[in-house]
Every structure is written in structure tokens, then in C-alpha cells.
Amino acid sequence: xxxxxxVSAWLEQELAAGRLHIGSRLPGERTMAERLGISRAxxxxxxxxxxxxxxxxxxxxxxxxxxxxxxxxxxxxxxSALRLHVASAHLRVKDIVETRLxxxxxxxxxxxxxxxxxxxxxxxxxxxxxCDDGPAGFLQRDALFHVALAEAAGNVLVGAMMGSLRGxxxxxxxxxxxxxxxxxxxxxxxxxxxxxxxxxxxxxxxxHAAELVQDHIEGFYRESGIHSEG
Amino acid sequence: xxxxxxVSAWLEQELAAGRLHIGSRLPGERTMAERLGISRAxxxxxxxxxxxxxxxxxxxxxxxxxxxxxxxxxxxxxxSALRLHVASAHLRVKDIVETRLxxxxxxxxxxxxxxxxxxxxxxxxxxxxxCDDGPAGFLQRDALFHVALAEAAGNVLVGAMMGSLRGxxxxxxxxxxxxxxxxxxxxxxxxxxxxxxxxxxxxxxxxHAAELVQDHIEGFYRESGIHSEG
DNA sequence: TACGGGCTGTGGTCAGACCACACAAGCTAT
DNA sequence: ATAGCTTGTGTGGTCTGACCACAGCCCGTA
Numbered sequence: 001x002x003x004x005x006x007v008s009a010w011l012e013q014e015l016a017a018g019r020l021h022i023g024s025r026l027p028g029e030r031t032m033a034e035r036l037g038i039s040r041a042x043x044x045x046x047x048x049x050x051x052x053x054x055x056x057x058x059x060x061x062x063x064x065x066x067x068x069x070x071x072x073x074x075x076x077x078x079x080s081a082l083r084l085h086v087a088s089a090h091l092r093v094k095d096i097v098e099t100r101l102x103x104x105x106x107x108x109x110x111x112x113x114x115x116x117x118x119x120x121x122x123x124x125x126x127x128x129x130x131c132d133d134g135p136a137g138f139l140q141r142d143a144l145f146h147v148a149l150a151e152a153a154g155n156v157l158v159g160a161m162m163g164s165l166r167g168x169x170x171x172x173x174x175x176x177x178x179x180x181x182x183x184x185x186x187x188x189x190x191x192x193x194x195x196x197x198x199x200x201x202x203x204x205x206x207x208h209a210a211e212l213v214q215d216h217i218e219g220f221y222r223e224s225g226i227h228s229e230g
Numbered sequence: 231x232x233x234x235x236x237v238s239a240w241l242e243q244e245l246a247a248g249r250l251h252i253g254s255r256l257p258g259e260r261t262m263a264e265r266l267g268i269s270r271a272x273x274x275x276x277x278x279x280x281x282x283x284x285x286x287x288x289x290x291x292x293x294x295x296x297x298x299x300x301x302x303x304x305x306x307x308x309x310s311a312l313r314l315h316v317a318s319a320h321l322r323v324k325d326i327v328e329t330r331l332x333x334x335x336x337x338x339x340x341x342x343x344x345x346x347x348x349x350x351x352x353x354x355x356x357x358x359x360x361c362d363d364g365p366a367g368f369l370q371r372d373a374l375f376h377v378a379l380a381e382a383a384g385n386v387l388v389g390a391m392m393g394s395l396r397g398x399x400x401x402x403x404x405x406x407x408x409x410x411x412x413x414x415x416x417x418x419x420x421x422x423x424x425x426x427x428x429x430x431x432x433x434x435x436x437x438h439a440a441e442l443v444q445d446h447i448e449g450f451y452r453e454s455g456i457h458s459e460g
Numbered sequence: 461t462a463c464g465g466g467c468t469g470t471g472g473t474c475a476g477a478c479c480a481c482a483c484a485a486g487c488t489a490t
Numbered sequence: 491a492t493a494g495c496t497t498g499t500g501t502g503g504t505c506t507g508a509c510c511a512c513a514g515c516c517c518g519t520a
Contacts, residue, residue, distance in 0.1 A: 003504065003505095004278060004503095008314065011317075012313065012314060012317045015314070015317040016317050021318065021319070022319070022320060028470065028471085029470080030470095038504085038505090039504065039505045039506070040505090040507095041271060041274075041504070041505065041506085042503090042504065044271075044472085045274060045275055045278045046278075048234060048275045048276075048278050049279060049281075049282040049310075050314070052279040052283060053310055053311045053314060054311065054315075055314045055318065058472090059470080059471075059512095059513095060470055060471045060472070060511070060512050060513075061469090061471080061511090061512045061513030061514065062468075062469055062512085062513055062514045062515075063470095063513060063514045064514095065513090066471080067469090067470060067471080068471080070318060072315060072318055074312075074315045074321065077283070077307050077308075077311040078311075080279075081284065081285075081308075084238065084241070084242060084280070084285045085285065085302060085304050087241075087245040087246050088251065088252055089245075089251070090252060090304070090386065091387055092386070095385045095387045098385055098388075099385060102333070102336050102388070106332050155328055155329060156321055157321055157329045158328075158329055161391075232472075233473065233474095234473095258501065258502085259501085259502070260500095260501095268474090269473060269474045269475070270474090270476095271473070271475085272472090272473065272474080274502085277502090288501095288503090289501080290480070290481050290482075290501055290502045290503070291480090291481045291482030291500085291502080292481085292482055292483045292484075292499075292501055294483095295482090295483095296481085296500085296501055296502080297501060297502080298501090
């Protein structure tokens, strides 16, 4: 086992044993190095990995917010991994869009009508009705709306994946939007569809909501000129 | 931006510009440090992150296999991230099983009958008929069969996720198997179901294959005593 | 009481050293 | 001439020890 991996191995043990949990502070790097019998450089490499995986957050200074703290942020790992793998052309945008569609229809079908995420989703829709800062602001709230919807299904993993997928294709979406002939008409349609989706979920008609989501997403891509970029 | 991040930023640029691609060798750490104007320690931290994300593989020595090489292995990031987030109780096994079911039924419905992955899947089924090394060997091939099936859908992302999800719940599955009253009867049923799934896919009856997959997975968990552990 | 500055511990970064490894080239003994 | 060993070279892996910036805490002072 490589030296820096003793850090994640140790952390996994501590978590499993219940001695550490989300919110706990890790010992200082120097302490940890001595305790694990490795150098501080190796501790740091291990910590960087944990940070990249969204398991930990490092902060300088002193006080309660400082030091290395255990977080639970799986989307961080997905975010950067997706970015780089898309850049290396190992992942195609088509796959990501496809996966997003898959996750999102499932989430719509399984969303719990009573989830507080739905209230956040509703507020986002209100903001989108009022907002006049152009497509950029609209799309940002649009993305958050879809993520909120995914979280309403109560599956942390699906929620995290959705968030990262949205992020990784955000540039792509922005470019697609630029091709739209009439933003005004499109945004009005999108808002109408959002309301319909949210209503279906709130009424517990999951399957119907899933169909609406599918039409909503596919319609957007169709209107803006289909996956012509790899 | 933190110093070690200049490495991933640089790599992303190089990839986007087409100057590097999967299979390329990165410059040596010392060279990179000088070229990027940072210390070797920082280069190493950056490389560790890339390695953890499955973008890169580091190997000592000299020759074609040595040095830091760009790979495309998104599942590596998911693997470790899932392990740790499950350990931190931020992800529940229930969510993972649920997500696996979701991805797998989709893959079965979208698998291309002509995919070479299916030939691998068929070979695995033959091995499972012959193998007599108990549940462990069987389950391992079982897992590979399901991953092969997922890959047949031609979506790299879904394939990678499936692989990682299987891995992260492998321990769990092993424990469930131990509870089964009669392994012989169960394995026979599982093999029969696998054949039926593969046949359905090969015949292009995707929707039917998806139903079979769903019954197959849910049946297994039901028989072995349902998600009683968080 | 209010304020200001130093103290302390945190992560962030760096430089330089040595090690194990694996291949390649060259040397040596057959 | 060839088989086998030796040495050279470049790679990542690890360690040490140093210095920096930062943020909160504590104590002395006005």
C-alpha cells in the first residue's frame, strides 16, 4: 500500500468504528504524521485525495471552522472527475445527457410529495417567473430546480449525481441556448412545463411527472438543435 | 487557486487543446514543477488527486509502462468516493442498491444486441455453470456479468457507475448470501434468470430484459432478507 | 470596559535529499 | 558471437526541516 493511502485507510477505520463522523475535526497534519508513522508530506497527499473525493474540507487558521473537517460532499468528486474525463474525451456529452435523463425521470417518479426540497423548487419557479436577467440567470435556477427535484426522491446518491451532471454540461447547455430562435417563447414554455412537473409530483402522480420530465428535457435538446457535438 | 490545482488545470487545458490524450505520458514531476513554476511537492499533490480521480496512473521505473500516464478510468474515483461516503454514513446502502437497480434496468432496456460485451457476458455465464468454488466465485462472476450487461448499453458513464456500485456493496452482498437457506437452489435459479436476461437482450427485447433484471435483483434481496441494514 | 497587539496552532508551500525500481546500454566472460 | 552480468539513467516514492499566511484567542493596556 502506498504511504499516502494509510490516511484514507485510517479514516475509513475511524469512521466505521464511530470514533469520527461528519463534522469531526481531524488531528493536525503534524500530529497525524507522527501518529501514523509517516511524513507530513504523505499525510498531505492523503488529505488532498480525501479533499478531492469530497470527504474532507481543509481550512487554515484556528477556531472551529479551521483545520481539516470531515464533510459529506460526494458531488465534489463527481464534479472534477466528470470535468476531466470529458476533457480527455473518455466521456461523451451524449452519455452525460443520457444519464441525466435517466436519473431525472426516475427521481420524478419516486419523489416524495412531502419533501421540503419541493418547497425550494417552488420558490425557484417563482424566481424564474420574475427574473429578467436573461438566459444565464434563468438556466442557473433551472438547474437548481432540477437538482431539487432529484433530491426530493430521497436518494442522496442520485441527488449528488444529478448535481454533478448538471454542472458538467452547463457550458454545453449555455451554448445550446444561444442557438434558440426566440428565448422569450422558449422560457415561457419551459416555465409552464416546470409547473406541470412540480404539480404532478405534489399530487403524487409520479409516473406522469416522469413522462413530463422526459418530454421537457428531450424537447429542449430537440429545439436547440440536438446533440451535434460529441 | 491552490497551488496543486494548477496541475489539473494545466492538464485540462492540454487535453482540451488536443496536445495530450489518453495514453500520453506526462512530463516528469521535476520537469513539470519547473515548467509550472511550483514545487515538486505541489506537483505530487496535484498528481495524487488526478490519480484518485482515475485520470492518471503513476508508475515507477523506466520504459513505456513507467512514468505518469493518462488513463480513462472514471470508476476509480467512484470506487473510493463511495467507500468513504458509505463509511461516513453519508450514503446509505439502500440508496446504492436503489441506484444500482435504476441503472441496471435502464442498461438492460438499452443494450445493443450486437455489443461485444454480451459475448463476455455469455462466457461468464458458462463459467458460472461450471464453477464449483462456492458462493464467492459465483458472486464475483455474477457482478462481472451485470457490469458487462451495463456496458452493452454503450454508455461509458453508466457502465462505470455500475461497476463502482457493485464493488461498494460487494461486502453487503456476500453477507446477504450467507443467510440464504439453500445456496444450491438459489444459484440454479440465478443462473436460469441470467440466461433469460441475456437471451432477451440478444433478441432485442429490451423492455422485457429490463423487467427480468428488476425481478432478478429484487428477488435476490427479498430472498436474502431485505435491506435490514442501513 | 473596550481595544489592540502578540501568541499559538492551523494548513500551504518550498527546497533538497535519498531510496527503490525498471529498463537500456555496454561490458565481460564464455 | 553470444549469453549474462554490471552499470547508468530517469522515473516515481518518501522523508526532513524550514518558512509563510492566516485566524482565533488571550492578555496587557488605555
